[in-house]
Amino acid sequence: MIGRCRVKVCGLTSVADALMVSAAGADALGLVFYPNSKRYVSIEQAAAICTAVPPFVATVGLFLDAEACWVEQVLAAVPLTLLQFHGSETPAYCAQFQRPYIKAVGMKGLTARGGFAAYADQYLDAQGFLVDSHAPGAAGGTGEIFDWTQVPQDYPKPIILAGGLTPDNLAEAIRLSRVYAVDVSSGVEARPGIKDAAKVWAFIKKANADSA
Numbered sequence: 001m002i003g004r005c006r007v008k009v010c011g012l013t014s015v016a017d018a019l020m021v022s023a024a025g026a027d028a029l030g031l032v033f034y035p036n037s038k039r040y041v042s043i044e045q046a047a048a049i050c051t052a053v054p055p056f057v058a059t060v061g062l063f064l065d066a067e068a069c070w071v072e073q074v075l076a077a078v079p080l081t082l083l084q085f086h087g088s089e090t091p092a093y094c095a096q097f098q099r100p101y102i103k104a105v106g107m108k109g110l111t112a113r114g115g116f117a118a119y120a121d122q123y124l125d126a127q128g129f130l131v132d133s134h135a136p137g138a139a140g141g142t143g144e145i146f147d148w149t150q151v152p153q154d155y156p157k158p159i160i161l162a163g164g165l166t167p168d169n170l171a172e173a174i175r176l177s178r179v180y181a182v183d184v185s186s187g188v189e190a191r192p193g194i195k196d197a198a199k200v201w202a203f204i205k206k207a208n209a210d211s212a
């Protein structure tokens with residue numbers, strides 16, 4: 001990692017939380033379009049959030065093994081900057097929307113760094129890879145950490161670290177992983193889908209202090 005570690009805060013469900021997280025200095029906000037999630041947002045809520053966020057804060061739509069027509073429906077109504085595919089979506093599936101995207105990679109079981117590269121290399125047009133704690137092929141968003149020393153160090157595309165990050169463990173996570181960005185959801189919540197302002201500010205302050 002060179003320079004500041006960027007921060008994505010995921011699982012926003014209200015305009016008020018989106019504005020608070022933006023004011024705290026987040027680079028990106030995540031909106032979960034996976035209907036089984038406790039952080040699921042409707043198209044109407046998501047459109048209101050995207051309209052309200054200030055310039056230069058990216059909006060990221062998270063999908064998990066969604067029907068392509070659901071992704072298209074969201075894209076038609078919500079001005080998203082980036083897509084995040086968090087399931088077992090194939091490279092062809094991810095590419096079909098012709099939008100910038102990141103692919104989540106489950107690190108559990110991918111113990112060798114070569115395993116990561118063999119998987120990630122298939123997604124030729126991905127903008128980057130989000131490494132999370134789930135097993136390959138399993139659903140992510142478990143709130144668990146994994147062995148941060150296994151985060152790929154020399155992969156040629158940006159790596160985003162996710163999974164169980166909190167204001168308390170972030171410094172160690174950044175030190176060991178040296179990633180381009182971190183992504184947090186449950187670690188800065190008061191309860192699922194509702195962010196805790198003090199935790200959000202503490203998390204972003206730590207990210208700024210412990211990178212560069």
Ligand SMILES: O=C(O)c1ccccc1N[C@@H]1O[C@H](COP(=O)(O)O)[C@@H](O)[C@H]1O
Pocket residue numbers: 010011030032034037038039062064086130132139140141142143144162163164165183184185186187
């Ligand atoms: O947030 C969810 O509900 C979710 C559901 C299904 C897949 C991913 C989900 N969230 C993403 O999971 C990682 C880790 O989150 P956490 O910080 O451990 O709670 C992150 O990328 C979230 O965006």
